Amino acid sequence: MTKRRKTAPPVEELEILESHLAVTLTPVTPSKEIAQRLKARIQMPARSKIALRLGDWRKLFLVFGGVLSGMMLLITVARALYYFTGRRSLT
DSSP states (O other), X not given: OOOXXXXXXXXXXXXXXXXXXXXXSOOOOOOHHHHHHHXXXXXXXXXXXXXXXXXXXXHHHHHHHHHHHHHHHHHHHHHHHHHHHHHHHHO
């Protein structure tokens, strides 16, 4: 196992690293075609569509209930594993 340094590196090392990264990581501009395709794919829905989705309360309730049920199941499994592994380490 390696030992980690508990103190921050000296300022000189950070400056050397920053200058090396500044030379290595040069900015790249994407082509106009890629930017246009991304703009076409990523669109913010209109306010009416957002309101319509929130207005569908049955579906929203189903999704919310599913998320809570999944979280409860995950917590139950984690507690059971902790309980069983904790018992083995004590004996």
